[in-house]
Amino acid sequence: AQTVTQSQPEMSVQEAETVTLSCTYDTSESDYYLFWYKQPPSRQMILVIRQEAYKQQNATENRFSVNFQKAAKSFSLKISDSQLGDAAMYFCAYNYGQNFVFGPGTRLSVLP
């Protein structure tokens, strides 16, 4: 069974600084999708970024970018110019076929 690991249960970053959240996954498949979702205290689940495994180019979305290392099965999220509104729980998710597997999450605090 596929697994997703987020080794940092909690992290903090100073406002305007950069932070990287780590995610590793285990799979024997070659064609899959990876996502980062954000869950603020309102408990809504909000898409941050999506990566297709067959694309070597790392996905970016404004201040959010990923470092996708397929061979290492690593999918880290970099948040640049951190803002107070970035404070949330971040979940990494793996998708193959109709199945989704989420990691346990990393709680990010942003310090003013």
Added chain:
Amino acid sequence: EAQVTQNPRYLITVTGKKLTVTCSQNMNHEYMSWYRQDPGLGLRQIYYSMNVEVTDKGDVPEGYKVSRKEKRNFPLILESPSPNQTSLYFCASSFQYNQPQHFGDGTRLSIL
């Protein structure tokens, strides 16, 4: 407005009393899915559906049932709830399974 609507938002009930959590989406999405979120475990997939009358088990289906009689609705049924099903539940939908999912606002379920 494009949305996934779950009801109820909160429910406290007792062991063994059948309950249904409704989920409806207005985006004509093919794919719908149910998750439960527990601290330290992230989101775990309960059931998913590729289309009307097509459903399949996720990673934690025991104790749950679903149906997909109409494209827009995907209710989650707990026929004999037990305390270990106390959790935060999310319904989600997307055009295809590998596309970003739209999530409902969640249902906090407590079973005494």
